[in-house]
Amino acid sequence: MALSLKVRRAGAPATPARPPAGDGPRRGRAGYAFVSAYFALLLLFGVAPTLYAVWLAITNSNGQLVGLGNFAQVLGDYRFFPAFANVALYLVIWLVVLVVAVIVLALMLHGRLRRASSVSRFVFYLPGALAGAASALVWMFMLDPSVSPVAWLLHGLGYSTFADVIAPQRLPAVFAIMAFWTGAGGWIVVMYGALNNIPDELLEAARIDGASALRTAWHVQIPLLRKWIAYMLILAFATGTQLFVEPQLVGAASLGEVSDSWSPNQLAYQYAFHANNFNDASAVSIYLLILGLAAAALVVFRSGLFEAGQ
Amino acid sequence: MQYTRKHRRPAVRWAAAAAIASLAAAGLAACGSPNAVNSQAGTSPSAASSAFHAVKQDTSAPITVWVDSTRLPGVKAYQQSHPGVKLNIVTYNGDANGSNYLQTKVELFNRAGSGWPDVVFSEEYNDAAWSVEPGIDWVAPLNQGLVPQSTLANFAPNALAPCTSGGNVYCLRNDIGQNMLWYNSALMKKFGYQVPTTWEQYQALGAEVAKQHPGYITGSVGDPWTPEVYFWASQCPANQISGNTVSVNTGSPDCTKMAKLLDAGVANKSLTTQSAFADSFVKQYAAKTLMLIGPSWYGQYVFNAALHVPAGQVAAAAPLSWSDQPTASTGDVGGGIWMVSKNSANLKAAVALAQYMSTDNAYQLTAPTYPAYQPAATAWLAAQAKQHYFAGDVTGVFTKAATEIWGGWGSGRYSQENIWAATMVPQITSGKTISSLLGTWQTAIENQARSFGYTVG
Numbered sequence: 001m002a003l004s005l006k007v008r009r010a011g012a013p014a015t016p017a018r019p020p021a022g023d024g025p026r027r028g029r030a031g032y033a034f035v036s037a038y039f040a041l042l043l044l045f046g047v048a049p050t051l052y053a054v055w056l057a058i059t060n061s062n063g064q065l066v067g068l069g070n071f072a073q074v075l076g077d078y079r080f081f082p083a084f085a086n087v088a089l090y091l092v093i094w095l096v097v098l099v100v101a102v103i104v105l106a107l108m109l110h111g112r113l114r115r116a117s118s119v120s121r122f123v124f125y126l127p128g129a130l131a132g133a134a135s136a137l138v139w140m141f142m143l144d145p146s147v148s149p150v151a152w153l154l155h156g157l158g159y160s161t162f163a164d165v166i167a168p169q170r171l172p173a174v175f176a177i178m179a180f181w182t183g184a185g186g187w188i189v190v191m192y193g194a195l196n197n198i199p200d201e202l203l204e205a206a207r208i209d210g211a212s213a214l215r216t217a218w219h220v221q222i223p224l225l226r227k228w229i230a231y232m233l234i235l236a237f238a239t240g241t242q243l244f245v246e247p248q249l250v251g252a253a254s255l256g257e258v259s260d261s262w263s264p265n266q267l268a269y270q271y272a273f274h275a276n277n278f279n280d281a282s283a284v285s286i287y288l289l290i291l292g293l294a295a296a297a298l299v300v301f302r303s304g305l306f307e308a309g310q
Numbered sequence: 311m312q313y314t315r316k317h318r319r320p321a322v323r324w325a326a327a328a329a330i331a332s333l334a335a336a337g338l339a340a341c342g343s344p345n346a347v348n349s350q351a352g353t354s355p356s357a358a359s360s361a362f363h364a365v366k367q368d369t370s371a372p373i374t375v376w377v378d379s380t381r382l383p384g385v386k387a388y389q390q391s392h393p394g395v396k397l398n399i400v401t402y403n404g405d406a407n408g409s410n411y412l413q414t415k416v417e418l419f420n421r422a423g424s425g426w427p428d429v430v431f432s433e434e435y436n437d438a439a440w441s442v443e444p445g446i447d448w449v450a451p452l453n454q455g456l457v458p459q460s461t462l463a464n465f466a467p468n469a470l471a472p473c474t475s476g477g478n479v480y481c482l483r484n485d486i487g488q489n490m491l492w493y494n495s496a497l498m499k500k501f502g503y504q505v506p507t508t509w510e511q512y513q514a515l516g517a518e519v520a521k522q523h524p525g526y527i528t529g530s531v532g533d534p535w536t537p538e539v540y541f542w543a544s545q546c547p548a549n550q551i552s553g554n555t556v557s558v559n560t561g562s563p564d565c566t567k568m569a570k571l572l573d574a575g576v577a578n579k580s581l582t583t584q585s586a587f588a589d590s591f592v593k594q595y596a597a598k599t600l601m602l603i604g605p606s607w608y609g610q611y612v613f614n615a616a617l618h619v620p621a622g623q624v625a626a627a628a629p630l631s632w633s634d635q636p637t638a639s640t641g642d643v644g645g646g647i648w649m650v651s652k653n654s655a656n657l658k659a660a661v662a663l664a665q666y667m668s669t670d671n672a673y674q675l676t677a678p679t680y681p682a683y684q685p686a687a688t689a690w691l692a693a694q695a696k697q698h699y700f701a702g703d704v705t706g707v708f709t710k711a712a713t714e715i716w717g718g719w720g721s722g723r724y725s726q727e728n729i730w731a732a733t734m735v736p737q738i739t740s741g742k743t744i745s746s747l748l749g750t751w752q753t754a755i756e757n758q759a760r761s762f763g764y765t766v767g
Contacts, residue, residue: 059342060342060343060344060345061345061445062342064342065342066342066343066344069343069344070344070345072344073344077761078757078761079757079761144589144590145590146588146589146590146593147589160590161584161588161590161739162588162589162590163532163583163584163585163588163735163736163739164739166736167736167739167740168736251732252409254731255533255534255585255587255731256534256727256728256731256732256735257731257732257735257736258732259732259733260410260728260732272417273410273413273414273417274410274413274762275761275762275763276417276443276445276446277345279344279345280344280345
């Protein structure tokens with residue numbers, strides 16, 4: 001994967017060459033043909049389930065419309081706010097660490113480590129290739145002081161058992177570590193590619209003006225990465241609010257020491273499959289959808305992500 | 311470019327406004343009310359299942375059976391000895407440790423209208439409780455001409471209680487987990503200790519062990535089944551279920567005296583807050599476990615398989631009693647069940663398999679757990695004696711403990727183990743006393759019960 005991600009070297013034109021004018025209409029139709037298969041799947045497995053969830057969320061098990069009744073009902077559930085609070089804390093830790101670490105590592109790869117860069121990119125990316133469940137399992141192994149290869153570190157921090165490590169107040173950080181380990185590598189590769197798109201002339205001009213690497217990064221590179229960072233934030237926020245696998249698996253591995261409704265997504269799962277209430281489950285999922293859309297809208301409008309042209 | 315964008319925007323806005331308006335209209339047009347917290351609440355299970363009509367039967371139809379890995383060899387052996395039965399064996403996690411896999415699948419099968427296994431083994435006897443709810447209602451009432459009454463009558467007292475609803479029996483109990491006092495007789499002898507018979511003696515011995523042999527333990531309070539091991543035994547009214555009403559009173563003296571006893575043990579470190587199933591426990595206490603209060607399967611599973619205590623050392627004593635109470639009572643940790651789908655096209659073969667697995671000596675003698683079916687239990691104990699793992703004969707203790715399970719602890723749709731594990735264990739691990747957490751426990755049970763549609767009274 002990393003090998004195929006060979007990005008255009010800096011200095012190459014940033015905008016693609018225009019297609020020959022005469023080819024226009026035919027190319028357009030071919031484009032639709034290419035997209036159609038994906039579009040059909042998107043409708044079938046993306047849009048239709050979402051609409052079905054919306055329908056379930058405003059009806060009851062007899063198919064009668066109940067307005068916003070389900071939304072009010074789940075709002076009153078004693079697990080609702082703790083679940084969102086858990087995930088909010090997790091998101092704060094994860095998003096901050098993600099943004100800072102990804103940018104710093106990408107800048108270092110791009111500037112200082114150029115020679116070792118392709119190997120480093122591959123290594124960074126590697127954990128992301130592991131499926132979520134597998135990486136959670138790896139981390140449960142890492143975080144159990146009785147079997148962990150870094151047991152000395154855990155003991156040094158004062159944790160002698162797995163139960164110590166996964167104490168409730170540490171869970172958001174534990175899940176953030178797991179998410180960072182699997183998710184950050186891919187983003188480092190993406191940011192590296194974005195950095196390569198910054199024309200060398202700009203960096204050279206900064207150098208000639210006497211800017212240090214730090215100043216160049218802060219005043220030239222990071223502002224030009226703004227849209228990429230916004231993009232990363234939107235996607236990371238959406239996946240973050242949907243946290244499910246990690247708390248579910250750590251809960252199972254610890255014989256239930258993590259609540260089975262730790263995250264909103266788990267709460268929805270509890271509604272659907274423990275209480276046989278698909279309508280309330282859908283209401284929770286719609287809350288998540290609204291939250292994700294709202295956050296995305298905020299980031300898009302603040303960063304001008306979709307503004308035409310540069 | 312800018313020009314067209316300006317003209318497109320209002321259209322998008324109109325579409326959004328229309329969508330919101332139609333949603334709002336849907337909201338206003340509400341003609342029903344949200345599902346009751348649990349859509350089955352308030353309906354009596356018996357009402358839905360009193361008239362059981364089997365689907366069209368075909369005595370040669372293949373049957374699908376779901377089992378866990380522990381029970382798998384038994385089903386395979388059945389297949390070999392009954393070549394005429396077409397079996398489709400599926401291994402799954404046995405629904406263990408609150409995984410809830412079975413319920414997830416059954417609810418999906420119910421929605422799809424097909425796919426149910428004909429026979430299923432579950433490690434969670436609570437699974438019968440949701441299985442008979444009118445909204446799910448997927449298991450066959452075995453007492454209605456499927457399993458002879460004489461067979462049902464031979465199960466240990468209270469063993470079929472979790473299977474029984476509205477006068478019908480919906481599952482066959484595979485094994486029971488009556489608690490007893492497990493101890494290492496070699497260590498007890500070496501240290502010169504007497505095996506306690508009351509909780510008071512047990513507490514005093516713990517204090518002595520803490521002083522004279524620090525590092526050795528007399529029990530664990532880090533497991534999800536701490537409530538069943540200690541609080542059930544002390545008749546703590548934390549899980550009283552009658553119909554659709556749950557009553558919880560963890561402030562009762564029967565709860566507080568046990569909490570105090572456990573707190574004292576944790577304080578002097580004779581009781582560990584580590585789970586007996588954690589790797590760290592095995593490392594630290596394999597040779598230092600003097601006693602463990604736990605179910606009948608601890609002997610083989612914990613002492614033999616996990617702690618590797620050599621044969622001839624592990625012994626069992628009868629459940630403890632309080633000195634001011636004439637008789638002992640004990641809890642019940644786990645014990646699997648066999649259920650048969652009411653949608654099975656071959657009930658005869660399905661019931662035969664479930665009945666064979668839960669009652670036949672051929673399988674039960676090979677099982678690691680104590681059979682709930684009494685004739686099999688007698689044979690099982692005789693077989694255990696021949697293995698010479700335990701120091702002395704455990705027959706009397708096992709049989710006595712099986713009759714001392716307190717009947718006041720209910721079997722609900724929610725799991726007491728999950729509640730304890732998620733709410734209490736992290737706090738106990740972090741150093742809080744159990745006495746100070748009894749209120750938290752009460753709230754957690756009540757919240758959970760309510761969320762499953764029970765009335766808390």
